[in-house]
Amino acid sequence: MTHPSVTVPTPAGPVHATAGPRQSDAVVFALGGAMRGHVHVTGTHHLHHWDQFTALRASLGPCDAVKDSAPDHTLPRLARSRTGYRGHLTLHPGTLTDRPQVTAYPVESVNGHTPSGKTAATPAAVPRACADHIAQSPELPSLLTASRERDTPALLRFLASSAAGHRAEAARLEQQARTADANRRAAVAAWWTAARLFTVCPHPVLLVVLADFHGSLSHTAHVMCWLGPHSLASAAEERERAHRAQAEADSLRAQHSPRRPAAPTTGPDTLPR
Structure with a gap:
């Protein structure tokens, strides 16, 4: 299956996220436009149930931020900046409503500083959009099983x-x-x-x-x-x-x-x- 490019509107401008070929348990998006780098999306367990793999974790960088630490030079950065950003979020399926819940960890720069709200909005929005895209993909069940x-x-x-x-x-x-x-x-x-x-x-x-x-x-x-x-x-x-x-x-x-x-x-x- 081919994954079309996802265009994410952000304060820094549109970011184009294109999914590469699916790995066994993850999809890695290549970023272009207002942000460059990669976003890694994989499956994970439910927030309260270790045995139920129903959620997605999206990480800034080419690997799962919970399991590996991506080298600084591989972290996504704004097109006109040399500062890379770390961060990840978990997208949980809706429970009481049809709307999914998101557990987000604060975005920070490679030097450990917390960016301003406007600057952080872009590296925060892109992983969410990538996770939303995979959540709607027919490959979601097999990705969760592999995870x-x-x-x-x-x-x-x-x-x-x-x-x-x-x-x-x-x-x-x-x-x-x-x-x-x-x-x-x-x-x-x-x-x-x-x-x-x-x-x-x-x-x-x-x-x-x-x-x-x-x-x-x-x-x-x-x-x-x-x-x-x-x-x-x-x-x-x-x-x-x-x-x-x-x-x-x-x-x-x-x-x-x-x-x-x-x-x-x-x-x-x-x-x-």
Whole structure:
């Protein structure tokens, strides 16, 4: 399929972006007119779902800005300037409306300076136009599939690490809840022991033991009454995050090897290896 040139109106003048032959997982646009250089467009995952490749990332330069750093001399620049610009954006499909959402990272020059609003408008508009063009292309599904295949191994490693971290934190919080319950019961028992002794021998020292102040038995019992349930609730949230990471890993693995049966799991917190 041939990709026609896209003309982008900008404050610096029209920019002509012509797509080259599609690579396996990306399309690189050559720029002409008011801006010279390249824009790289590839697929990426949904903003909130690691296993759903539905978005496009457009980067200033000939490569993916998230994975590689393009040499300064290859970065796009305005036709009458020697200053190159870095930046990228992610185009997400519409959710509540038909309008797509855009997550843009600020454009900056190669020397690390942020250009003025008018100057930045051109290098910001061109990647968006290139991403919009690919979003309407019949090649979008195959590009997203290739991008998912490219990123799946790294994402599986990330999700495995993430799930393990959430499970470890859940176990720590559950132990914290058990310790808090034991401390609460010990503090309550000690307070009642002191109270019974006070009825027999009302010594002033026992009044101090029975008083409510920071670090006292009464205060400890109240704190542990809060800490135990709070820790259990937080542990449940960590378990849920681990479950979600496993589900996304399962989904990615199934998409990556659709003909291979899914490996059985041994429990709700077991991430496939």
